[in-house]
Amino acid sequence: MPAKDAMRQRILDAAKKRFKHYGYAKTSMAEIAADLQMSPGNLYRYFPGKIDIALAIADDSYEIRHDHLAEIAHDGSKSTIERLRDLFHADMVETYKTIEHDPRTFELAAIIKTERPEWVNNQLKRERELINALLTEGNQSGEFDVEDVDFAAEMLQSAMMKFRYPQLWSNLKLPALEREFNGVARLLLVGLAGRAGTARECHVEPARAPASAILPPREVAA
Amino acid sequence: MPAKDAMRQRILDAAKKRFKHYGYAKTSMAEIAADLQMSPGNLYRYFPGKIDIALAIADDSYEIRHDHLAEIAHDGSKSTIERLRDLFHADMVETYKTIEHDPRTFELAAIIKTERPEWVNNQLKRERELINALLTEGNQSGEFDVEDVDFAAEMLQSAMMKFRYPQLWSNLKLPALEREFNGVARLLLVGLAGRAGTARECHVEPARAPASAILPPREVAA
DNA sequence: ACGATGAACGTTTCGTTGATTATTCACTGA
DNA sequence: TCAGTGAATAATCAACGAAACGTTCATCGT
Numbered sequence: 001m002p003a004k005d006a007m008r009q010r011i012l013d014a015a016k017k018r019f020k021h022y023g024y025a026k027t028s029m030a031e032i033a034a035d036l037q038m039s040p041g042n043l044y045r046y047f048p049g050k051i052d053i054a055l056a057i058a059d060d061s062y063e064i065r066h067d068h069l070a071e072i073a074h075d076g077s078k079s080t081i082e083r084l085r086d087l088f089h090a091d092m093v094e095t096y097k098t099i100e101h102d103p104r105t106f107e108l109a110a111i112i113k114t115e116r117p118e119w120v121n122n123q124l125k126r127e128r129e130l131i132n133a134l135l136t137e138g139n140q141s142g143e144f145d146v147e148d149v150d151f152a153a154e155m156l157q158s159a160m161m162k163f164r165y166p167q168l169w170s171n172l173k174l175p176a177l178e179r180e181f182n183g184v185a186r187l188l189l190v191g192l193a194g195r196a197g198t199a200r201e202c203h204v205e206p207a208r209a210p211a212s213a214i215l216p217p218r219e220v221a222a
Numbered sequence: 223m224p225a226k227d228a229m230r231q232r233i234l235d236a237a238k239k240r241f242k243h244y245g246y247a248k249t250s251m252a253e254i255a256a257d258l259q260m261s262p263g264n265l266y267r268y269f270p271g272k273i274d275i276a277l278a279i280a281d282d283s284y285e286i287r288h289d290h291l292a293e294i295a296h297d298g299s300k301s302t303i304e305r306l307r308d309l310f311h312a313d314m315v316e317t318y319k320t321i322e323h324d325p326r327t328f329e330l331a332a333i334i335k336t337e338r339p340e341w342v343n344n345q346l347k348r349e350r351e352l353i354n355a356l357l358t359e360g361n362q363s364g365e366f367d368v369e370d371v372d373f374a375a376e377m378l379q380s381a382m383m384k385f386r387y388p389q390l391w392s393n394l395k396l397p398a399l400e401r402e403f404n405g406v407a408r409l410l411l412v413g414l415a416g417r418a419g420t421a422r423e424c425h426v427e428p429a430r431a432p433a434s435a436i437l438p439p440r441e442v443a444a
Numbered sequence: 445a446c447g448a449t450g451a452a453c454g455t456t457t458c459g460t461t462g463a464t465t466a467t468t469c470a471c472t473g474a
Numbered sequence: 475t476c477a478g479t480g481a482a483t484a485a486t487c488a489a490c491g492a493a494a495c496g497t498t499c500a501t502c503g504t
Contacts, residue, residue, distance in 0.1 A: 007477095029466060039479050044467065117392070155405035161384040168383060170339070183377035191413030251496060261449045263498075272496065 008046050010036055012060070015053045023104050024054060024111055051115050054108055062123055065094060073130045080138035081193065085185045087130060088156075092163040092181055096174050099166055106166065128153045135192070144192045152192065159188055230268050232258060234282070237275045245326050246276060246333055273337050276330055284345055287316060295352045302360035303415065307407045309352060310378075314385040314403055318396050321388055328388060350375045357414070366414050374414065381410055 014035040018027040029050055033040045047053050072086050099106050113120050131153040138144035146152045162168045163181050172180075236257040240249040251272055255262045269275050294308050321328050335342050353375040360366035368374045384390045385403050394402070 004477095028464080030464095040466080041468075041480065042478055045477075050466070151405055152409070155402065155409055158384050158402050159381040159406045159409065161390060162380050165390075168387075180377065180380050183373055184381045187374070187377055187381065187410050187413035189413070191409035191411070250494080252494090262496080263450065264448055266497070267447075 004046070008056075011043060011046055012053065012056055016057055019054070019057070019108065020102065020104055023107055025107070051111070054112060055116060055119060058108065058112055058119070065091075066123075066126060068094070069127065069130055073134055080134055080141055080143050081189050084131065084134045084138070084156075084192075085189060087127075087134070088160050088163065088185060089178075089181060091127070092177065093174070095164070095166060096169075096177065124157060128157060131156055138192070146192055156188060156192075159184065226268070230278075233265060233268055234275065234278055238279055241276070241279070241330065242324060242326055245329050247329070273333075276334060277338060277341060280330065280334055280341070287313075288345075288348060290316070291349065291352055295356055302356055302363055302365050303411050306353065306356045306360070306378075306414075307411060309349075309356070310382050310385065310407060311400075311403060313349070314399065315396070317386070317388060318399065346379060350379060353378055360414070368414055378410060378414075381406065 011032065015027070015032050018032055018035070029043055030040045032053075033043050043053075047056070069087055069090060072090050073083055075083055075086075078086070132149050135144055135146050135149045135152055139146055139149070157164075163177065163184075169177060233254065237249070237254050240254055240257070251265055252262045254275075255265055265275075269278070291309055291312060294312055295305055297305055297308075300308070354371050357366060357368050357371045357374055361368055361371070379386075385399065385406075391399060
C-alpha cells in the first residue's frame with residue numbers, strides 16, 4: 001500500500017524537522033500531527049508510538065551509514081587490512097562529525113539506547129557481518145590467519161568499544177581520538193595478522209603487508 | 223598528629239558503614255556525626271567536604287587493589303606477557319566481584335567519576351605505570367618489540383576500556399565477560415609481540431612465547 | 445588559644461498538585 | 475470498509491512550597 005507508505009514518510013519528515021529543532025523530548029505527538037494537519041490519534045495508525053518514529057528515523061540514517069561502510073569494506077583498491085581499519089575509522093569519524101554538527105542526534109541515540117537496547121545490538125550485529133566478510137577475505141588472501149572469524153569480529157568490536165561511544169571520549173577532540181584509534185587499530189590488526197605473519201613455519205613468506213608495516217599512522221581527516 | 227589521624231579513621235569507618243548500608247546519597251553528614259556523637263560542623267575539621275570522605279574511602283580501596291595488581295605484575299614465575307594479561311584480567315574480575323558483592327560501590331564510583339574525574343584519571347595513570355614497566359621488561363626479554371612504551375600502554379588501556387566500565391557490560395555474566403576478555407587480550411598481546419615474533423629478520427629465533435601459543439584461553443575463575 | 449558546637453545560610457531534594465502528554469477508542473464521513 | 479477524528483483516559487511532567495542537606499561561622503567551655 002503505497003498510500004500508507006507515503007503518509008508514513010510525511011510523518012517521518014515532519015518529526016525529523018521537529019526533533020532536529022526542538023529535540024525528541026520537547027516534541028509532542030500533537031505538534032507533529034498539527035504540522036500535517038491531522039489529529040494526534042491518527043499518528044497511531046502509522047506508528048505504534050513516539051519511540052517508533054525515532055526508530056524509523058534512526059533506521060534510515062543507519063541504512064545510509066551501513067551502505068557507506070559496506071562501500072568501504074568492498075573498496076577493491078585497498079588491502080583487506082586497510083579496509084578493516086578504514087571501516088572502524090569511518091564509523092568513529094562519522095559519529096564524531098554527526099554529533100559535532102547536530103548534538104540532537106546524541107539525544108536521540110541515548111534515548112534509543114535506553115528504550116530499545118536490542119535495536120542498538122542489532123546495528124552492531126549488522127556491522128559485524130561486514131567485519132566477518134573482511135576477515136574471511138583476509139584469511140583467503142593470506143593477510144590474516146584467523147581461526148574463528150565470528151569470534152574475532154566480536155573481539156574487534158569489543159576492543160573498539162571506546163571509539164564507538166561518545167560518552168567515553170571525555171572531551172577528546174578528533175585529532176586526539178584518531179591518535180588513539182590508530183594506536184589501538186595497529187595493535188589489533190597486527191594481532192590478527194600475527195600468526196600468518198609469524199614464523200611458526202618460518203619459511204613461509206611474510207604476509208603481503210608485513211606486520212611492521214601494517215597501519216601507517218593515518219593522516220587526520222580534514 | 224596521631225590524634226587527628228585517629229579521628230579521621232573513625233570518621234571513615236562510620237561513613238563506610240553508612241555508605242554501605244544506605245548509599246552515599248542517602249547518608250547525611252549529620253548522621254555520620256551523630257554516629258560518632260559529634261556535631262556535623264566538626265566533621266569539617268577533618269575533611270573539606272562530604273565528597274572527600276568518599277574519596278578517602280576510595281583511596282584506601284584502590285591502594286589495596288593497586289598493591290594487588292603490582293604483585294601480579296611482579297610475579298616472577300610468569301612470563302611478562304602472562305603477567306600483562308593477568309593484570310587486566312584481575313582488574314576486571316575484581317571490579318565484577320566488588321559490584322556483585324556490594325552494588326553500592328558502583329554508586330560511589332559513579333559519583334566520584336562525575337564529581338572528581340581527575341581522580342579517576344589518576345588511578346588510570348597509576349595502573350599505566352605498571353603496564354609501562356611490564357612492556358619495558360618484555361622488550362628487554364625479547365617477548366615484545368614495542369617502540370613507544372608509553373603510547374602502547376595507553377593504547378592497551380583504550381582497547382580494554384570495555385572491561386573496565388561495568389556500564390558497558392550490559393548484563394553479561396562473568397564467564398561471558400571472560401570469554402570476551404580472553405579474545406581481546408589474545409589479539410592485543412599477539413599484536414605487541416607481533417614484530418618480535420614476526421620475520422622482519424626471519425632468522426631471529428621466535429620469541430619465547432610464540433605468537434600462536436600466546437594466551438591460551440584462561441580457565442574461568444571459581 | 446583551641447577543640448568543639450549548633451544555629452544560620454544558601455542549595456538541593458522532595459512531595460504534592462495541576463497541567464501536559466501519549467495513547468486509546470467510540471465514532472464520522474466517504 | 476476504512477482513513478481520519480477528537481474527546482476520554484492514563485501516564486508523565488513541571489512548578490512550587492516545604493523539608494532536608496552540606497557547609498559556614500560566631501560562640502562556648504576549657
